Amino acid sequence: MQSGMETLATLANGAGTYAAGVVTHDGEAHAATGFTSYAWLLVALPLVGAAVLLLGGRRTDKFGPLLATALSWGAFLVGAILFIGMLGRDDGDRPKSVHLFDWVAGGSFNVSAGMLLDQLSLVFVLLITFVGSLIHVYSLGYMEHDPDKRRFFAYLNLFVAAMLLLVLADSYLLLYVGWEGVGLASYLLIGFWHYNPAFATAGNKAFVMNRVGDLGLSIGIFIMFFHFGGVDFSTVFAGAEAVNGVNQGFMTAIGLMLLLAACGKSAQFPLQAWLGDAMAGPTPVSALIHAATMVTAGVYLVVRSAPIFEATPDAQTVVVIVGAITLLFGAIVGCAKDDIKKALAASTMSQIGYMMLAAGLGPVGYAFAIAHLLTHGFFKAGMFLGAGSVMHAMDNQVDMRRFGGLFSLTKITAVTFGVGWLAIIGFPGLSGFFTKDKIIEAAFIGVGWRPWVFGLAALIGAGVTAFYMSRLYFMTFLGKKRWTDDVHPHESPLTMTIPMMVLSLGSGFLGLLLVPTGFITGWLNPAFGIAETAEEHPVVAPIIITLVTLLLIVAGVGLAYLRYIRDDVPVLAPTGSLVTQAARQDLYQDQINEGLFMRPGVHLTRSLVFADSKGVDGAAGGLAAMIGGSSSRLRKLQNGFARSYALTMLAGVVAILGALWVIS
Template identity: 60%
Template sequence: MIASSWLLVAFPALGALILLAGGRRTGAWGHLLGCATVIASFVYGLALFFSSNGNPVDTKLYSWFPVGSLDVDFGFRIDALSLVFVLLITGVGSLIHIYSIGYMAADADRRKFFGYLNLFVASMLVLVLGNNFITLYLGWEGVGLASYLLIGWYTDRPSAATAAKKAFLMNRVGDVGLALAIFLMFKYIGSVSYAGVFAGIGHAPAGVVTAIALLLLLGACGKSGQFPLQAWLPDAMEGPTPVSALIHAATMVTAGVYLIARANPIFNVTADGRLVVALIGTVTLLLGSIIGCAYDDIKKVLAYSTVSQIGYMMLAVGLGPFGYALGIMHLLTHGFFKAGLFLGAGSVMHGMNDEVDMRRFGGLYRRMPITFVTFGLGYLALIGFPFLSGYFSKDAIIEAAFGQEGWRGWVFGGAAVLGAGLTAFYMTRLMLMTFFGKERWKDLKTSDGKDYHPHESPPVMTVPMIVLAVGSVGAGAFLSLGHRLVDWLVPSLGPLEEPAQTVIPHALVPWLTVALAALGVLVAWLVAGRRETPVERPEEVSAVVRAARKDLYGNALNEALVARPGLWLTRFSVYLDSRGVDGAVNGLAAALGGGSGRLRRLQTGFVRSYALSMLAGSFVLVAALLLVRFS
């Protein structure tokens, strides 16, 4: 079966080709084809999973491009890590596809939307299945293209076009880092295949290994929305809600974590590289959780929650051999509850005329009972409620962070547990403002004058939400029971090496995490539960809230460090080209043209003029000779 692993990609790729090239003839059944192709990949992925022992098996499909000493094959690697991602991408992706049938029912271009979704899934599968960094890069760029098309789906909205362009450009910054890392691999190791690079990385100069690790991290920061390239991720909410669920839960933002985990032999030999990864994850998890406390847009709160949770995963994989599997475990549990939360947010929007402002919600648990229950279970899993998914995966990362020696244990562990408290605060605030309290929407109208009539979504939307809610409850316990996931990932990531001791007592860490989460819930209830939520957003706020509303000046930082200097460089280059290069060429041409025009005036065609010129020349010559003779 492994020899036919290309079918995993072929199913959604064929669906994308038919839906995008078939035109409106596929409009009546295109959405069904889009779902069927991803479900087929999931079924085939399950078959591969149960027939594999997790050990790496590389399959060569064909010789891609042999150029001199660079011989790159297009092939796939089936191992424990790639199979886990295949099941996540196609499993959660299938549920999102099914949900989209109802969510996009009124869209005239629904079949094109499903074509883009299929393209997204196919590209992500190429990314995680490739057995070399060039094939990974192909899938990496395919995911970037598909995300651009889906984020900018609503072409009549300038904000959507801007968000799509922003995501595309900021990801290109990270892509440059990944490309440079591949160049260094070929120069110093002579290979770009996983087998060749991982076998030879120990013989490369230490500085080169660190440079490769940091450049890989730059690529991961762009794709996974990590500091300082996180600003595009919340703006990606401009796309339809199923797109948000697909990007934030099962595909694009997990690619950076996958890259670091896949390249673990590189990071294992550079402590500095691992330290920078852990620091980036720590900064990002705090940044995302702080900003999430200040937003009233339900999708953007969830978006910054994703930024924060991916930060936890990056922190985990930056902790070294004992952290890789923990990061992947949290990635899997996050895929369930975050997809469920986004689909739940889409269900709320579906019943509220696409409204996203939580200040205009309230009391929706009475109108949307299924959405309330499924969303609530995802919320509990996210904040780490005991024995739900997040409790097993996120708390394990916090324990591992406290297991670092010296200042690292205090900084990483302290930041991780603080992030848990902030997560509980902003998610509880979201729950209270959306589902509880006064029904504030009753006295409001949308901008086009329509009344709100909140109602439960159809079964085609609620059934995927129920399935994801089940995963939110039980996935963590299932994966952690008997170290099931950790043992499965050993062939790809190595054994889990739990820290011998922590900077605080080991048994105290879970209690501390639960206590801070409970404190966050209590503070949120005091802020949003006991008080009446004003419909209009208050403008007079503290400096901290004002900074959080401005994304902690992340956009301003990127503009100051990248966008504005780039604009200045562009303007200087244009000036240098127009006034320097073009000026020199045009000036020389003007001088020759002007000189030739003046010389042309001497050619009159009259013999007497020429004779007079000869006479004048003779006088000048005689005068010159006399001057020389008598001087």
């Protein structure tokens, strides 16, 4: 395996190349031609939909949701055409650059707005537009009776457009625009029912915590400009290839700042506290955030920035550590959540942790990180939409302790959700078995302590995942009926169940199409400059890793069965052990953030306000009062009486004579 990312071509005829095979600049050879030049439609279509629905007002109420859905599918159609066209080209000719317009021009700093169409960006385009469009269809039924559904669909379109801009940008500056657009859209959708104070607070929390990560991205871009003189991918990645010991610190700083940004968007440790609260938004929003847009942005940023992390092993190691911590953190929290959506949110946190771990492993993990991201997009979207279907059946209840026995009454939901459940725990033959297990296998590659620590963390996470996801499924669809008499469970309409069925097909078979066939590595590895013949082996035989993983999965499912089917623990609703109580409180992440950051910040703010009001304002006020008082006293000397002025003159003469006498 190559020790670092290599450029696909050297400087030739005065034309440069991007590192890691991003795109070449050698005249018109890799400029957009034919239909590729219309790639701007990917962003324009959903953006137009958002503009029409927001600016058109109530006049678009009747056709707005359908228009937004149609435009999202239109973006998918454009993406599919571009993908098919890319399939017909050789690896070296696949990346295309689409120049849109000259954007920033200031002295030596020039940035054009352009799109990068390569193997990595296209797979994200297909995921975003396909899963996002299915969520649009689902929302037609889910939001049918909401009076503000037009605004909701406008925000969905805005979300899709911003995420597409993020993954298609050819510079970090344009990527930042999409990055902020995703943050804005998530804020608007999480707090969509803002008249509920708890929901509005959840939107604010997500927005504020993401600003912390966004600050990291901003600082990273500043350092890029200072060190490389540009922020476009070609300049930055070429500079990363030429890094040496003298400027290693700059690269580490850039890598850590990009990781901080990724932690904010992808809810990774230590910026993960917002994700559970984000479930306050409508369920389609949860599906969109967790499957196709926001939380996948951090993984994209790290993988797209592979040349940077390859140049700074320290930052790369931190990526792996963050992924390992988060995958275990989310799994533990998921074991104790009774809210079906929050349990799925903890699952997302954990699965993104797997992807982040793989992305930090370097060339052995890039393709598998993306493969798991793609399959996760299908089974997690399917399960979130399934959760929405359960809520539809249960009068919007989310407490799984009030469910049970829903399989016979919501069979389509139960079966499609069940496929997602089996896929995420890694049931043999389903998507997660091929993608997550490859990440576990990659975690065991390396020397020294690293493969054992990270490999064991990935293994433990697999066992815990099997337990908490089985717990979720058993408490919801199997066992005894625990709902109250005023609830009448029923299946959802076709507008909601058809997207779930389509997603369940992806949950079942997408992994089989991507990994065993070698498609995902053959498709993505050239984009990372990885030789097809390069291969590294784990410290433990792959067959042993697979067997141990399956044993842990069986143990996790079995334990969940014994506890939640045989013993029917949900009826008892126990307080639980100290670990359970901690997990229900998200391992006290809010309390920790409050103690370390919020309260000190409040005290600092109050201290500064006191210093400003009593110090700065007090000094200014005191000086003004002194001058005012003095002037008022001096003013009394000007009283208009001649005798007073004569007395003053006499006093002056006496004073002068006295001074002269003293001197003489």
